[in-house]
Amino acid sequence: MNGENQTPVVFTGKTSEYFGIWIVNLLLSILTLGIYSAWAKVRRKKYFYQHTFIDGVAFDYHASPIAILKGRAIAFALFVLYSVSSNISPAFSGILIIAFIIFLPWIIVRSLVFNARNSSHRGLRFDFTGKAWQAAKLYLFMPLLIIVTFGLIYPFISQRRNQFLMQGHRFGLSQMRAEFKVSGFYVAYLQAFLLSIALIGIGGVATILISQDGLKGLTTNNPSAIVPFILVYVVMLTISSAFLRSRLVNMIWNGTSIDHIGFKSTLRARSLVWLYVSNLLAIVFSLGLLTPWAHVRTVKYHADNMALLGEVDFDHFVGEKKAEIKSTGEEIGEMFDVDLAFG
Amino acid sequence: MTVFRADYFDGITAGAKVVEVSLLDQHLRFVHGEQEETFLLAALRPQAAVGSARRVIELPDGGRLETEDVAAFDRLRLPSADRFWRRLHMLENHLGWVLVSLVLAILAGWGMIRYGVPVLAEQVAHATPVRVEIKLGEQVLAAMDHQYGYFRPSTLTEQRRASIVADLKAYCLKQPQCPAYRLEFRQGGSIGANAMALPGGIMVITDELIALAQGNPAESNHEIIAVLAHELGHVERRHALRQTLQGTFSGLVLVALTGDFDSLAAGLPAVLMQMNYSRQMENEADQYALASLQRACIPPQAFAGILQKLQKQAEGGNLPEVLSSHPDTQARIQPFVDAEKPACKA
C-alpha cells in the first residue's frame, strides 16, 4: 500500500474534557426529568464529531434539540400507551404493535435521513437517499425467510442491509458506492457462530464454578446473587459480538467508496474484544463513572483504524447550490433519530 | 486589522480555503481568490463552543469559517444569542464545577428514584380508577395461571374453602373499614406455600400454605387469617399497583436520563433501590396486620407462628411473598410475639 495515498482519520477527544460534558449532561437531564437529554445528545454528538478530523478538518452535527425532543416525546407517549394498554386491553396493544411494524421501515429511513442531513464535513451536508420500500424489504419481509431457512439466510440479509445503509448515503452530491461479497458475510457469521458455541461451553463451566456459592445466594431470594451470572453471560455475548463487528465493519468499509476515495478499516477482533470487555467491566465496577472514558477510547480506536485511500482532493466534492442548502436545512425539522448500528 | 486565520468553506465545494479574517466597523471581512466577502457581525451565527474543538462561525449564505485560534475567536465577543451555551461550556470545562455537577448528579439521581418515583407512583395509583386496577389484577392472575403456569386449580374441599372465607369475613367485620378484596384459592406447584396480593385487591393463597398452617385444627385458620391480614395490608395501601408503577417509572427515568440503553451499570442501583422500598411496604403491611389482628381478637402470635413455619420450610427453597425482602424474620416477628394476646375471643 502506498503510504502517501492514505489519509488517516484523527480523533482528538480527551476523557478529561468529555467527562465534564458527560456529567453536566447527566445532571441537567436528571434535574429536568429527562427533557434535557435531547440537548445532551446534541452536545455529545457535537463533541465527537468536532473532534474527528480528516485532513485537518472536523465533522459537525447540526440537529436541533427541539426536533429530537419532539421525537422522544412521541416515542415516550407511545411507550407509555403501550405498557398501560398491554395490561388492560391486549387487543389495543396488539393494534399498536402492528401499526409500529407497518411504520417501521418508514421510521428507519426517516432516522437515517435525519442523522445524515444533520451531519456535515467541510461545509457540505450528508444525505440519505434510501427508500422506505427498500427498508421494508430488508427489515420486514426478508426476516420472514429466517424461520423457513433456519437462519441460514441471515448473513445474506445482513449483507443486503449494510449495502443499503452505505449506498444510501451521499456527501454533497456524491453518492457512496458499496459492494460487499456475500461469501465474506457467510464466513464471518460462521466463525462468530463457532466462537459462540465454544464460549457457551466455557461459560457453562464458569457458571458451575460460580454457582458453588452463587446458587445458595439465589435460593435465599437475594437478587444481587444473580449478578455474577449476568456478568458471565454479558461478557460472553460481548466477545462474540465484538468479533463479528470487527469482521463486518472491516468488510463494509473496505468495500465502500465515494467518487475516487476508498476506505480502509483495520479493526482487529482481539483488540475490539479487549476494548469492549474492559469497557464493560470498567463501567460496571465504577458504577458508570468510567462511561465517558470508555466512550472516548472506543471512538479513538475506531478512528485510529480507519483511513481514506486515494488522492483526497476535496475540491472534487460539490454540494447543492447555496440557496438550496437553506431549504434542506428547513425540511430537517423531522425528528426520528433511532440509532442504527452495523450487524 | 487582521483578527485570525481560518478555513473558509463556501458550502458549494468541500475544499478548504485558508483566509485571513479581519474585523472592520461591525463587519467581518476576508478575501479568497479574487473574491472579497463581507458580513455584518449581527448576521453571523457563531456556534457554541464544545470542548477544545475548532470554533465555527456559520455565515448567512451557507458558508462557514473554522478556526483553531480559540483566543482570537473569544476576543471577537460575537453577539451570540446563546448565553445558555456559553454558561454550559464554562460549567463543562472547570474542574470545580464538574465535581459539583458530579456530586449533584449522584444526589439528584438517587433522590429521584428513592423519593420522586415512589411519590409519583402513589399519586398515579390514587388517580387510577379501581375498575382499571381490578382489570390489571385479573390480567396478572390470568398470566400466572396460563402464560407462566405457576398455578393449578386448588384441590381444597368446598367445606375447607368456605370456612376460610367465613373466617376472613368475620375478621373483616371487626375492622373499622376493610378494603374490597377477592380471595382466590390455587395449588402453588413450584411456588409452594405462598400468599400474595395482586393489583385490584385480588389475593391468592396456595393449598400448600393452608396445609402448612393446619397444625392445630382449633387455631389453624388463625394462621391463615394472619397471613391474609398481612396481604390485606398490601391491598389497603394498593402496594401491588404502586410497586408495578414504580418499576415502570424507574425504568423510564433511567432510559430518559441516559438516552441510550447501554447503561447496565446505571440499572443496577435501581434494582437495589427497588428492593429497599418494597421492604418499607412490607413493614406497612405488617403494622396493618398486627393492629387488625388484635381488633379481630386473633392472637398476633399466629402470624409469628406461620412465619416461622414458612421460614423453616423455605430454607434452601423459594421464599414466599410474606418473607420476601425480610432477611431477618426473627426481628420482624418480634412485635407479634411480644404483642398482648387480645382479651376478647375470636
Ligand SMILES: [Zn+2]
Ligand atoms: Zn408482604
